[in-house]
Amino acid sequence: MQDFRQSFVQASQLIAELDPTLVEIVLLSLRVSLSATAIACLIGMPLGALLATREFPGKWLVTVVLNTLMGMPPVVLGLLFYMMLSASGPFGWMELLYTPGAMIAVQIFLILPIVTALTKQIVEISWTEYQPLLGSLSVGKWAAAKTLLWDTRGSLLTAALAGFARAISEVGAVIVVGGNINHLTRVMTTAIALETSKGELALALALGMILLLIALSVNALVFSTRQRVML
Amino acid sequence: MSNPLLPLHVTDMSLDLDSRRLLSNITLTISNDGITAILGHNGAGKSLLLRALHGLINTSGGTVTWGGQSVTDARTRQQQSMVFQKPVLLRRSVERNISYVMKLPHANSEFTVAELLQLARLSNKARQPARTLSGGEQQRLAFVRALATGPSVLFLDEPTANLDPDATLWIEKLIETAAERAIKVFLVTHDIAQARRLAQEVLFIRNGRVEEHAAARQFFTHPTSTHSQSFIDGILTGSDL
Numbered sequence: 001m002q003d004f005r006q007s008f009v010q011a012s013q014l015i016a017e018l019d020p021t022l023v024e025i026v027l028l029s030l031r032v033s034l035s036a037t038a039i040a041c042l043i044g045m046p047l048g049a050l051l052a053t054r055e056f057p058g059k060w061l062v063t064v065v066l067n068t069l070m071g072m073p074p075v076v077l078g079l080l081f082y083m084m085l086s087a088s089g090p091f092g093w094m095e096l097l098y099t100p101g102a103m104i105a106v107q108i109f110l111i112l113p114i115v116t117a118l119t120k121q122i123v124e125i126s127w128t129e130y131q132p133l134l135g136s137l138s139v140g141k142w143a144a145a146k147t148l149l150w151d152t153r154g155s156l157l158t159a160a161l162a163g164f165a166r167a168i169s170e171v172g173a174v175i176v177v178g179g180n181i182n183h184l185t186r187v188m189t190t191a192i193a194l195e196t197s198k199g200e201l202a203l204a205l206a207l208g209m210i211l212l213l214i215a216l217s218v219n220a221l222v223f224s225t226r227q228r229v230m231l
Numbered sequence: 232m233s234n235p236l237l238p239l240h241v242t243d244m245s246l247d248l249d250s251r252r253l254l255s256n257i258t259l260t261i262s263n264d265g266i267t268a269i270l271g272h273n274g275a276g277k278s279l280l281l282r283a284l285h286g287l288i289n290t291s292g293g294t295v296t297w298g299g300q301s302v303t304d305a306r307t308r309q310q311q312s313m314v315f316q317k318p319v320l321l322r323r324s325v326e327r328n329i330s331y332v333m334k335l336p337h338a339n340s341e342f343t344v345a346e347l348l349q350l351a352r353l354s355n356k357a358r359q360p361a362r363t364l365s366g367g368e369q370q371r372l373a374f375v376r377a378l379a380t381g382p383s384v385l386f387l388d389e390p391t392a393n394l395d396p397d398a399t400l401w402i403e404k405l406i407e408t409a410a411e412r413a414i415k416v417f418l419v420t421h422d423i424a425q426a427r428r429l430a431q432e433v434l435f436i437r438n439g440r441v442e443e444h445a446a447a448r449q450f451f452t453h454p455t456s457t458h459s460q461s462f463i464d465g466i467l468t469g470s471d472l
Contacts, residue, residue, distance in 0.1 A: 129319060130321075132287060132313075132315060133313075135287055136386075137332060137335060138305065138309045138335070138337060143335075147321070150323075151321055151322040151323070154322075
């Protein structure tokens with residue numbers, strides 16, 4: 001109990017003093033996960049809208065695969081990316097392994113199914129309502145998808161949030177392709193794992209507290225924004 | 232000014248769904264401007280007929296042409312608009328609901344956004360989220376939004392079914408305004424009094440068939456079918472139950 005209290009006090013001090021190591025890790029984590037979320041949203045939201053509004057043979061199979069990929073274990077995806085990005089892999093020439101770029105790439109693929117599948121579900125509900133109107137107005141399929149994305153933007157924030165939450169909290173994929181290198185690829189989750197294994201609970205706890213604070217802040221921001229755009 | 236989409240020719244049009252015949256061998260020609268009321272009991276096929284004429288649903292057989300062009304022709308469809316019983320409003324402001332339609336590539340309205348807002352008596356609510364309007368206001372917005380494409384034909388599917396008398400009156404004024412501007416109006420309604428007030432022509436639908444097609448005055452004074460007479464008199468017949 002004494003250790004816990006001491007660790008908690010030290011963690012609070014690290015946060016209050018804006019410890020340089022702590023700040024560096026937090027900023028890299030945000031850079032990697034926000035970049036991955038933004039790119040996944042740019043790809044996954046239009047894709048989800050098109051899946052919701054278009055009928056084609058095998059659509060059910062695409063939906064099942066997409067839903068399955070939502071549960072992809074990060075460490076497995078990390079392994080696949082490791083094999084592709086390693087020197088002997090097909091993308092070894094890009095020299096991305098053990099860089100933040102590799103971490104962003106793996107997180108994009110980790111959260112892309114989540115963003116796409118959630119977007120599809122959200123847009124499908126509005127499509128049922130809008131289809132007669134947009135059909136009557138002779139709005140084309142692409143324009144219809146764009147309209148639906150804009151009109152469901154409040155709900156789509158939740159899809160983006162789910163993607164970000166998955167990215168910022170996962171450890172398996174980024175540790176495999178990033179390598180947890182100090183001052184280069186060390187992010188909050190990999191640092192927590194490392195510091196805990198070393199018995200350095202203060203830094204681990206401080207990072208854990210910041211992770212929770214970020215999750216809380218992002219949720220609050222999304223909630224307040226959603227209230228404004230839902231009507 | 233002649234309406235480019237008239238005459239409407241429907242030839243032997245049928246619609247089947249799940250092995251049920253919902254519209255049966257409909258043949259009719261409509262050449263005149265003004266308001267055509269489509270009357271009939273619930274389930275008679277009025278709304279389906281309206282959607283088929285608009286090309287929103289694919290028919291099982293027969294043809295529909297507007298001014299000699301198939302209903303499936305994109306340019307034909309683009310000159311038509313529809314107002315639904317339950318207004319479908321975009322999740323944006325009142326004025327942006329209208330400007331959205333005006334920005335469509337084929338929109339060709341003689342009105343400005345401000346004029347349409349004025350027509351709907353919604354100028355003071357232009358920036359309000361459309362879905363926060365009252366039921367009557369929402370339907371007025373849906374109506375003027377349908378005018379924003381500059382249509383030659385307007386389909387109205389029971390536009391006053393859920394409205395109070397005051398709101399109904401304003402929608403009827405808008406319908407008359409549209410008809411005065413040489414827009415051909417097809418109005419599905421259960422309200423016989425409304426059809427008497429507005430329509431120049433009546434299509435009476437029963438069991439998916441056109442039971443009677445006549446000038447409104449003739450339909451209401453000398454209907455040729457006993458079912459039409461019963462409908463006008465408000466008498467339910469066994470076959471309609």
